[in-house]
Amino acid sequence: MLKPFYIIIFLFTTGSFHAHAQQNLSQALRMQSLPKTYPVLKTEEAIVIDGLNNETAWARAPWSDKFVDIEGDFKPTPRFETKVKMLWDENYLYLYARLDEPHIWGTLTQHDAIIYHDNDFEVFLKPSEHQSLYYEIEVNALNTIMDLMMAKAYRIGGEAIMHWDVKNLKSAVHIEGTLNNPNDIDSYWSVEMAIPFTSLGTFGRSPTPRVNSFWQINFSRVQWQHIIENGEYKRKKENGKLVAEDNWVWSPIGIINMHYPERWGYIQFVEHIDKDSYPKSQTIEQAAWNIFYLQQLHFAGNNRKYSPRLETLPGFEKILKPQVSGIKHRITINKDKTFYKSELLDPANHIKVTIDNFGNYTISYEQ
Known part of the structure; x- marks a missing residue:
């Protein structure tokens, strides 16, 4: 009642x-899954950003759930596994992502190119529940970065602020295999980042999160079908049009649109891992x-x-x-x-x- x-x-x-x-209503119904949660463990250990997760602190950090299709569980399980880990200290949010991939390729080398035209890994961050402001970082296997800021989502009139950069961002890619070589089978590529809190802060608010506070966050993997032409990887076409990319995410949206920050998952900045929780x-x-x-x-x-x-x-x-x-x-x-x-x-x-x-x-x- x-x-x-x-x-x-x-x-x-x-x-x-x-x-x-x-x-339509069926799409709204698909947008009802509970967001994912992840406890981000605080570390005192120095993290070297080299694309590897060699530090002891990374061994203590739990893996996230495996990525699923952006539309949710009623869609097929992604062909290749993707998962992430996170840590934090007073200065940075650290993340490590592993993307299983038998054919690792990339073409884009210019900063702020449209990175999802390659296979890529994407990070979406919304630090404050009181502001609509959020951030997006994309990276390909060449460690080329595209970063932007959104005052609000596209669907409610927002526009990408492309001249904004994550100042002092540290990122590295490790490839277990060979890049742009179609003559062998690769294993995976991994991304490691240190995202400075000061680059995501706003005036009058401490950039470092409080212990037990929450951010909204999500991760996306764009994966294209490909062909090999003259020894090079190309995005696959059918009838003259690109075959639609796959969109695999940590916390499903329900529709094919990452720019629903209210549908992202939650991370909680903790000193000790107890159990996953949601903000009230x-x-x-x-x-x-x-x-x-x-x-x-x-x-x-x-x-x-x-x-x-x-x-x-x-x-x-x-x-x-x-x-x-x-x-x-x-x-x-x-x-x-x-x-x-x-x-x-x-x-x-x-x-x-x-x-x-x-x-x-x-x-x-x-x-």
């Missing part, structure tokens, strides 16, 4: 905004974003109008009803129903979240 209260406030506004995202805000945040997704579907199917009541949203029974149990909800909507703002309150954890049809999102902790 739905327990939240509703207050419907009519405002007089003009214009509307609808972000492009999931297109995870449930209310997921509920807020599901309201956003389902309002978009309602908008598309109801003459470009949003709903003043959750119960009328498509997928309410399957998706929202169990999530909003015990959560209070208030909606502000204008007279012609082209604008809404939802406010959710979790009394048990004293957390308030707001979200509107523009994708503007806030979270606060009430006393």
